[in-house]
Amino acid sequence: MRIVLSGSSKVKESVIEVAKKLESRGYEVVVPREFIVHMEKREHSMRHFDEICKDETDVLLAVNETKNGIENYIGPNTFAEIAMAFYKQKKVYVLNDLYEPYLDELEGWGVIPLKGDLEGIGK
Secondary structure, eight states, X not given: XXXXXXXXXXXXXXXXXXXXXXXXXXXXXXXXXXXXXXXXXXXXXXXXXXXXXXXXXXEEEEOOOOBTTBTTOXXXXXXXXXXXXXXXXXXXXXXXXXXXXXXXXXXXXXXXXXXXXXXXXXX
């Protein structure tokens, strides 16, 4: 299974930690390239959308940690990536719970909250 990760650059360390855990379980994992190599926002977004849209991508997992005191935070880029994955009919998870301001869309799109438990991926 191929999983593309998404998340704010402010939680980069958490995204990388999640990637390592998933890779140790045998998943192919793609992290945002801007976490590894500096690039302009437009180029990063286009490349990450490409990764999400690839036929071999099965899942998008948004690492939605607490950011600036806001629980389950999903920023505009991550929300756009979730929307893209939904449109491309990929399975979409959030690491924690659904982000309240986008609750209607996330529920309507069938986004699955893992509530911190990576074991829920693929079920």
